[in-house]
Amino acid sequence: MTIIPTPLEGCLIIKPRIFNDDRGYFFESFNQQRFAEATGFNISFVQDNQSYSTKGVLRGLHLQRGEFSQAKLVRVTKGAVLDVAVDLRKGSATYGQYCSVILSEENNEQFFIPRGFAHGFIVLSDEAVFQYKCDNYYDKASEGGLHYADPDLNIDWQLSGSDVLVSDKDIELPFLKDAPDFGF
Template sequence: MTITPTPLQGCIIITPRVFNDDRGYFFESFSAKNFNNAVGYEVNFVQDNQSFSTKGVCRGLHFQKGEHAQSKLVRVTEGEVLDVAVDVRKGSPTFGQHVTVRLSAQNHQQFFIPKGFAHGFVVLSDTAVFQYKCDNYYNKASEGGLLYSDPALNIDWGLPAAELLVSEKDLELPLLKDAGDMGFTL
């Protein structure tokens, strides 16, 4: 596997070694030993999640606060998405900055988003199956988020705003400047 760091410390792109032949392909999608070596510390994933969405669906920007904060290892097994991580760690030199990664069933890449980042994605293909591992269990009371269209974040979601399908809940998320203490410090 190849590890590609991003401008946001801790967020990395993982590209597996894919073995192709006339029958199809094979790759190792996860190895705890190799993954922990890549991130430099032990991450114990405890929950796997999967979503199916259609083109234009924008999910995020979400995070879990406090003792329920989550690191995520995300990938796409069908279709293509633009995945986004936003640094919400107070005191971080990249606070409020974001990174985007195109994840697809074709490139087999995975994106690791550690605790202290808001996360979201938009579906670029007709449909997409999005899978992710979490290192902590979901806790509704610890939910947090930022408005996907916050002008201060200046995220290019890869589709015209009129084509984005956003849940009512996500439309009510605060701007970064109004989010208050998100519970992460560097």
Template sequence: MTITPTPIEGLIVLTPRIFNDDRGYFFESFNERTFSDAIGSQIQFVQDNESFSTKGVLRGLHLQKGEHAQAKLVRVTQGEVLDVAVDLREKSATYGQYYGVLLTADNHKQFFIPKGFAHGFVVLSDTAIFQYKCDNYYNTKAEGGLNYADPALNINWQLSEDQLIVADKDKELPFLKDVTDLGF
């Protein structure tokens, strides 16, 4: 597995070694030892989630606050998405900056997002299946996020606004300048 650091400390892209032959392919999608070495600590994942979405669906930018914060390891098993993480760690040199990575069923890349980030993705293919591991259980009362269209973030979602399908609750999320008390 190739581990690629990003310009934002803590965010990494993991690219597995693919073994192809006339029957198809094989790859190791997770190895606890390799993963722990890559992030410099051990994480126990406690929950796996999966979503199916159609082209233009934008989910995010979501987070869990305080003691319910979650680290995530995300990947796409069908289709193609632009996956984005925004640094919300108050003392971070990259606070308010984002990093995006193209995750596809063909490239098999995974994206590790530590605690302290808002996270979201947009589907670029006709459909996509998105899977992710979390190191903490979901808690409704700890739900939070950032508005995907925040001009301070200036995220290029690679689709025009009229192509995006966004939940009403995500459209109402606050801008970065209005976010407080996240516990990161």
């Protein structure tokens, strides 16, 4: 695997080593030992999640607060998404900044997002299957997030207006300037 740092400390793009032949391809999507050696993060993932969405669906920006915060390793197995992480770590040099990466079934890249970040994605293809590993269990009472269209974040989601489908719950999320302390 190849590790590509992003401008946000701890957020990493992971490119797998893909073995192609006339039958198709093979790659190792996760190996705990290799991940720890390559990234320096000794993380135990305890929960795998998967979602299916259609073009324009925007999920985010989500997080788990306090002791239930989660690091995530995300990937797309069908279609393509623009994946976004926002640094919410108090005292971080990049607090309130975001980075984005296109994840697709063609590039097979993964995005590692450490604890202390809000996370979201928008589907760019007709359909997408999105998978992610979490290092902590989901806790409904610890849910939090930021409004996807926060003008201070100024995220370029690559789609806009009537092309974007957002849940009522996500529309209700606060802007960063109005958000509570997330405990990072």
